[in-house]
Amino acid sequence: MTVQNNSKLSAGELVINGVEYAVPSQAPKSSVLATNLMQNCHFKTSINADFWPKEVPEPKYNQAWVEVYVTSILAWLHEATHSKLLDTTKPVYILQAGSQTYRLGLTILHKLLQSIESQGLSDINLCMIFTAEDENKQTLLMNHPDFGYFCEQQQAKIIEWDIYSSRALPLQAIDGDRIYTEQNPLVFIAHGVLSLLPQAVYQVHYQQVYRAEFASISLDEVPQNYDTEARDKPAMPLLWSLQKQSKVHSAAKADTKQLAVNWQLANPKSESSGLDDMLRPWLENTLLFYMAQGVNKTIAVPIKAAQLLNNIEVAFPRGVVQLVSDEVHPEFGLKLPQTISPEGIGLPIDIGLLHKIEENKGFVKHIKLPFDNKSLAISMSHKDSITFSYTSHALENACKTGSPAAHEHIHQSLQRATKALTESQIQAYVSQSNYDPLVMAIFLPRLLKEGGPINERPAWRELLNKVWENHVVDYENETFAFELGLLAIDLSHWALAKTCMLMRMEINGPSTACLHNLGLAAWATGDMEIAVQSVDLALELNPQDEQVLNLRSNMLEYLSRCDQLPWFDVQANQSQDSVLKLLPVSEQHLREYYIQYRRPDIAERLRGVRLRQFEQLQSLWHTWLEEEKLKQKAHFALVHAEFGFIGGVVIEFNAVEPKGTHGDGKFEYQSAHLSFWVGKDFQNRGFGKSSVSLIINHLRDLSNKLNISLLNTSAWSHNMVSRHILEVSGFHEIEKVKGEGVMEEVFYELSLR
Incomplete structure (x- = not known):
C-alpha cells in the first residue's frame, strides 16, 4: 500500500493507491502573516471587529417583495380583527428597520393604505415608524414629499434610533408625539438588514469549538516582495496568499482591505458569560448543539440581531409580528470573505437560530424562497398567535406565486436583452413585474433613444402612470423621475411629465433642464403663462442655454402671432x-x-x-x-x-x-x-x-x-x-x-x- 502525500490535496483528503479518501479535517489554521504585519495586527472578536457596515445601505427590493409584505400584513390584520386583538382607538405600528430602508417602507405603507379600505379594515389606524439617529437623515426624511403627506395624516413617524443603537426603543417620536406601545402588537419588518449586524463567528471542529478573531490589513502594508505561495496556506487564506502580490496591487481598490483571521480554542460556557440571562443559555446551547452533531464547519451566531429583537419584544408587551428576510446561513457552513470593502461586509444569517431564543413563545414559520439563497420568516408572539394560520398561508402563497427571487432573476436577464424585445414585450415584462420602477428603468435608455413608442400610446401612458405610482423618490439622488418625465414628453403624457419634473426639482432643487421641460409641457397643454414663467426661470439659472433660448423665442413668436389674429382673442x-x-x-x-x-x-x-x-x-x-x-x-x-x-x-x-x-x-x-x-x-x-x-x-x-x-x-x-x-x-x-x-x-x- 502506498500513501501519497500531495500538498495540493484539499484538507480532509487522503490518496491511497491512487484513490482519494475522505478523512476528518484538520483544526482551523490562522492566517499566516509576516512578522512585521503580525506586529501591526490588532485582532478583535467578530462582534467587535471593524468590518461590519457603519450604517444599513438601501436594500434591494422589487414589487414582488412589496406584495409579499403587504399580503402578509393584510392577512394578519384580518385575523387580528377577527380575534378582537386590536384596540382600534390607537395606532397599529409598523416598524421598518434601517434608516436607508425608507423607500421600501413608504411603498409598503402606500400599498397598505390603498388596500385596507377595500378590504373592510378602514377602522384600523396604521402608522409606519421610520428610524433615523442622524439629524441630517431625519431632516431629509421629513422633507420627503411622500413622508410629509403621510406624516400630516398621522400615518408616519420618525424615532431617533436605529438598529445599531445600543439604546432602548424610544417611546416618543421626534415631533414629540407619544408612541403607544401597550395597546397593540407591533409589526416589525427587517428586510436584508439583520445580516449586517455583528455576529459571533466560530469554527465547530467536531467536539471542539474555535472562536474567530479578525484583523483588517491595508494593501499598502503588504510588502512588495512578500510571496505567500511558498508558505503553508491557511484554512482561510488571504487574497494575497492566492496570487502574486503585484497582481493584487494592480487589481485591488485603494481603500479595500484584506481580512486576517486568528482562531482561538473556546469554551461554550465562557463564550456566553457576557450576555444577559436570556441570550446566555441560547448561545451556549447553540454551540453545544453543533458540537454534539460532530460536524466541522464555520458558523455565525447573530447575537446583535437577537439583542435587537429582544429589545423590540420588551418595548411592545402585547407582542410583535416579525417579518424577517435575509440571506440564508449555508447548511454546510460559512465561507468567510477575504477582502473588506469601504462600506463593510455582512454575513449570511441563521434566522432559525433567532427564533430558538424562546422556542415555545408564539408562532414561527420559515420559508426558503425558490430560485435564491434567501429565506423569509414570520413569527408572532402575541396572544393566540398559534391560531393565526391564515396569515402563514397568505405569506407562503405570496412567496410561491410571486417569488421575489424569480423577479430578481428576470430583472437581471432583462438587462442583457433590452435591444431584442419588441415594444409589446417590454409592456408585458413591466406589467408582469407589477409595474416595478426597477424594471421600467432597464428599458428607459432604449425607449428614450428611439424617441418613445408611437403605437398604443394610451396603453403606454397608463403603464407609466402605474409605474410612477409605485415609485418612491430618492431624497439624495433622484434620477428616475427625470428620465421617466422625458419619456412622458415623448409620449405627450404631459400631466405625468409635469409631475416628474416638479418632483425632481422638489428633491434636487430647480434646474435648467427641468424648467425647460416644464415650460414645454405647459405650452403643450395651453398654459402659456406658466410656460413663459418656466423658461424665464430657466434662463435665470443659465442665460446661455440654447435649448431654452430657442424655446422662449418660439413661444414669444407664437404669442405675437396669436395677438394679431382677428379670429382669436x-x-x-x-x-x-x-x-x-x-x-x-x-x-x-x-x-x-x-x-x-x-x-x-x-x-x-x-x-x-x-x-x-x-x-x-x-x-x-x-x-x-x-x-x-x-x-x-x-x-x-x-x-x-x-x-x-x-x-x-x-x-x-x-x-x-x-x-x-x-x-x-x-x-x-x-x-x-x-x-x-x-x-x-x-x-x-x-x-x-x-x-x-x-x-x-x-x-x-x-x-x-x-x-x-x-x-x-x-x-x-x-x-x-x-x-x-x-x-x-x-x-x-x-x-x-x-x-x-x-x-x-x-x-x-x-x-x-
Whole structure:
C-alpha cells in the first residue's frame, strides 16, 4: 500500500493507491502573516471587529417583495380583527428597520393604505415608524414629499434610533408625539438588514469549538516582495496568499482591505458569560448543539440581531409580528470573505437560530424562497398567535406565486436583452413585474433613444402612470423621475411629465433642464403663462442655454402671432377655466397632429389630405400660414389641459349673398364652414361633442367682430357619429344633398346670432 502525500490535496483528503479518501479535517489554521504585519495586527472578536457596515445601505427590493409584505400584513390584520386583538382607538405600528430602508417602507405603507379600505379594515389606524439617529437623515426624511403627506395624516413617524443603537426603543417620536406601545402588537419588518449586524463567528471542529478573531490589513502594508505561495496556506487564506502580490496591487481598490483571521480554542460556557440571562443559555446551547452533531464547519451566531429583537419584544408587551428576510446561513457552513470593502461586509444569517431564543413563545414559520439563497420568516408572539394560520398561508402563497427571487432573476436577464424585445414585450415584462420602477428603468435608455413608442400610446401612458405610482423618490439622488418625465414628453403624457419634473426639482432643487421641460409641457397643454414663467426661470439659472433660448423665442413668436389674429382673442382664451381650449395651431403641434391624424378613416371623414409622411404635414404648414394671412382659413388645435393636442378644427370664411339682392354682388354678411376631427387616441370619449360646443361659443363671441352670422358644415350620410354630434350641438340639416351611395354628403347649418 502506498500513501501519497500531495500538498495540493484539499484538507480532509487522503490518496491511497491512487484513490482519494475522505478523512476528518484538520483544526482551523490562522492566517499566516509576516512578522512585521503580525506586529501591526490588532485582532478583535467578530462582534467587535471593524468590518461590519457603519450604517444599513438601501436594500434591494422589487414589487414582488412589496406584495409579499403587504399580503402578509393584510392577512394578519384580518385575523387580528377577527380575534378582537386590536384596540382600534390607537395606532397599529409598523416598524421598518434601517434608516436607508425608507423607500421600501413608504411603498409598503402606500400599498397598505390603498388596500385596507377595500378590504373592510378602514377602522384600523396604521402608522409606519421610520428610524433615523442622524439629524441630517431625519431632516431629509421629513422633507420627503411622500413622508410629509403621510406624516400630516398621522400615518408616519420618525424615532431617533436605529438598529445599531445600543439604546432602548424610544417611546416618543421626534415631533414629540407619544408612541403607544401597550395597546397593540407591533409589526416589525427587517428586510436584508439583520445580516449586517455583528455576529459571533466560530469554527465547530467536531467536539471542539474555535472562536474567530479578525484583523483588517491595508494593501499598502503588504510588502512588495512578500510571496505567500511558498508558505503553508491557511484554512482561510488571504487574497494575497492566492496570487502574486503585484497582481493584487494592480487589481485591488485603494481603500479595500484584506481580512486576517486568528482562531482561538473556546469554551461554550465562557463564550456566553457576557450576555444577559436570556441570550446566555441560547448561545451556549447553540454551540453545544453543533458540537454534539460532530460536524466541522464555520458558523455565525447573530447575537446583535437577537439583542435587537429582544429589545423590540420588551418595548411592545402585547407582542410583535416579525417579518424577517435575509440571506440564508449555508447548511454546510460559512465561507468567510477575504477582502473588506469601504462600506463593510455582512454575513449570511441563521434566522432559525433567532427564533430558538424562546422556542415555545408564539408562532414561527420559515420559508426558503425558490430560485435564491434567501429565506423569509414570520413569527408572532402575541396572544393566540398559534391560531393565526391564515396569515402563514397568505405569506407562503405570496412567496410561491410571486417569488421575489424569480423577479430578481428576470430583472437581471432583462438587462442583457433590452435591444431584442419588441415594444409589446417590454409592456408585458413591466406589467408582469407589477409595474416595478426597477424594471421600467432597464428599458428607459432604449425607449428614450428611439424617441418613445408611437403605437398604443394610451396603453403606454397608463403603464407609466402605474409605474410612477409605485415609485418612491430618492431624497439624495433622484434620477428616475427625470428620465421617466422625458419619456412622458415623448409620449405627450404631459400631466405625468409635469409631475416628474416638479418632483425632481422638489428633491434636487430647480434646474435648467427641468424648467425647460416644464415650460414645454405647459405650452403643450395651453398654459402659456406658466410656460413663459418656466423658461424665464430657466434662463435665470443659465442665460446661455440654447435649448431654452430657442424655446422662449418660439413661444414669444407664437404669442405675437396669436395677438394679431382677428379670429382669436388671447385674453378671453387665457381666462377660460375649461379643460379644453381652442388655440391657433403652432409648429410645435405638428408632431402630435401627425400622430393623431394618421388613422386612415380620419382623413376619409374629413375629405382631407391623406398624410403618409410627416414631411407632407410640414409642407402643408406653410400653406396654412398663407391662408391665415389672407384671412381665408383659421386652423385651430384642440388642446386638453392634461392630454395636450387631441384634434383639429378648420374654419373657412365664406361670403354670403343676402336674400333679395338678386345677384347684384352685394354681400352684407359672411358665413363660415366648419371642419373638425378628434385624434385616434381620444375618440369615443366625448371630446367631439365638447369640441363642437367650444367652437360654436368661440365663434359666437367673435361673430360681430368677424361679421359672421351663419356656420355651416357637412358630413358623409353614413357618418352617423359626426351627424349626431352636429344635431345635438344645435345644427339643422338643410335640404341639400350631394353625391350618392357612400359618396352621399349631407349639409348642416347653425345661426350664430
